[in-house]
Amino acid sequence: MAAFSVHDIAIRGISCSVPKNKELNVDLDILTKEEIQKFVEATGVEERRIATKDICTSDLCCEAAEKLIKDLNWQKDEIEILVFVSQTADYILPVSAAILQNRLGLSTNCVAFDVPLGCSGYVYGMSIIAGMMKATGLKKGLLLAGDTSSKLLSKTDKSTVPLFGDGGSATAFEFDENAEKIDFDLGTDGSGYKAIIIPDGGSRNRINEDSLKVVTIEEGISRNSCNLVLDGMDVFGFGISQAPKTVKKLVEKFEIDIDKIDHFVFHQANLMMNKMIVKKLKLPVEKVPYSLKEFGNTSSTTIPLTIIAELKESLRNNSKDLIVCGFGVGLSWGTAKIKLNNVVISDLIEI
Numbered sequence: 151m152a153a154f155s156v157h158d159i160a161i162r163g164i165s166c167s168v169p170k171n172k173e174l175n176v177d178l179d180i181l182t183k184e185e186i187q188k189f190v191e192a193t194g195v196e197e198r199r200i201a202t203k204d205i206c207t208s209d210l211c212c213e214a215a216e217k218l219i220k221d222l223n224w225q226k227d228e229i230e231i232l233v234f235v236s237q238t239a240d241y242i243l244p245v246s247a248a249i250l251q252n253r254l255g256l257s258t259n260c261v262a263f264d265v266p267l268g269c270s271g272y273v274y275g276m277s278i279i280a281g282m283m284k285a286t287g288l289k290k291g292l293l294l295a296g297d298t299s300s301k302l303l304s305k306t307d308k309s310t311v312p313l314f315g316d317g318g319s320a321t322a323f324e325f326d327e328n329a330e331k332i333d334f335d336l337g338t339d340g341s342g343y344k345a346i347i348i349p350d351g352g353s354r355n356r357i358n359e360d361s362l363k364v365v366t367i368e369e370g371i372s373r374n375s376c377n378l379v380l381d382g383m384d385v386f387g388f389g390i391s392q393a394p395k396t397v398k399k400l401v402e403k404f405e406i407d408i409d410k411i412d413h414f415v416f417h418q419a420n421l422m423m424n425k426m427i428v429k430k431l432k433l434p435v436e437k438v439p440y441s442l443k444e445f446g447n448t449s450s451t452t453i454p455l456t457i458i459a460e461l462k463e464s465l466r467n468n469s470k471d472l473i474v475c476g477f478g479v480g481l482s483w484g485t486a487k488i489k490l491n492n493v494v495i496s497d498l499i500e501i
Contacts, residue, residue, distance in 0.1 A: 153335045153403045159280040160329035162322040163494030165218035166451065166458045167210040167296075168199040169316055170500045180308045180370055189312055194421030198315030198446035201298045205501065207238045208246045210318025211294035212253050217496045218320045219254075224290065226254065231261040231282060231291035235275040235450050237268045237479070238298045250294060261288070268346070269417050269478025270336075271295055271450035272319070273486050277334045279323055293321040297449035302348060304364070304373030310380050313420065315446035319454035322494075333487040335400040339392075342481040345384040350375035385478065389423045393477050394430040396485040400473070406487055411437070412470040413461055417477055418442045418452035450476070462495045 174197045175186055190196055201210070211234065219226060232254075234247040247262035256262075261282070267274050275293045283291055296318030303310045350361040357376065366372045373379070393416065401408050414437055416424050421442055428438050439460035441452065448455055453474050457465070464470065469491040477483040 155331045156280040160326040165214040165496035167214040167499040194442035195446040201316040214320035230288040235271040235295040270476040270482040270484040273484030295450040302378040304377040306372040308370040317448040317451035330489040333404040338482045345381045346479040
């Protein structure tokens, strides 16, 4: 596992955008009433925001970015780097970051690129943009992270549809010699890459005449080879094992007083998994917020969305220490200790 610190980079603000369209799990016809009750109890997910056909991840992130830039009173020509973290880019090529640079009216001198990560993507994205800014002297940057996972799902797959929601985020970073360092612990175990996968559509397995054929896997689970496949048991085992390990390593490596951490924000995978992680780490439950009930698992958006939905008042005009932890597809994980010092927390946007 890679553990390192990035100095002199401060987080200035966070903004999130979600679709207006709500989907309630109680209304799903692919689950029986008994299955719905068990699912909600296990995952904590009661409803999700689902993007319409004309809304992509880049649209959600663009709205979040516009709001944050305005709230920060930043000049757009000052933004020198834009990193877009998502598994649901607009196109195979070009990168969505280039499209967003143009849509946002940023300078053509702005560095812009995509990072195709999911559950761990927000923390990875933080390390990438902060590391590049520190190494190069770039002064201001935007991390845009989000996913519209609903577009990847089979509507007849009860193992995925009730869990995943859509969202996008924007986080502003600025060079500041007085900023507290950001500590990171990142890792990857590619031996588990099949646990969360879309089999066809890439270069390994190009789309063919069989790719869109719907196959019944078991009762209530039918999908084609271009839909997302989730091995729930493998992912569950990975999460409850690896998430505590990475948090413990971060704390030990950087001699962090865990009792002085104000909030622990975990990737919103599912409630049962996250409660087991919290129990293993012996964390005070009041320090661990959840946004699963209203938004579900929004992939790389879950950490900033949870901060906005659950911690806005706590962070208002305050300085707080947070540990954030993402884990999942790859399989990969990322944990960071950050200080949010009087950051701008924009109101949640609905489009």
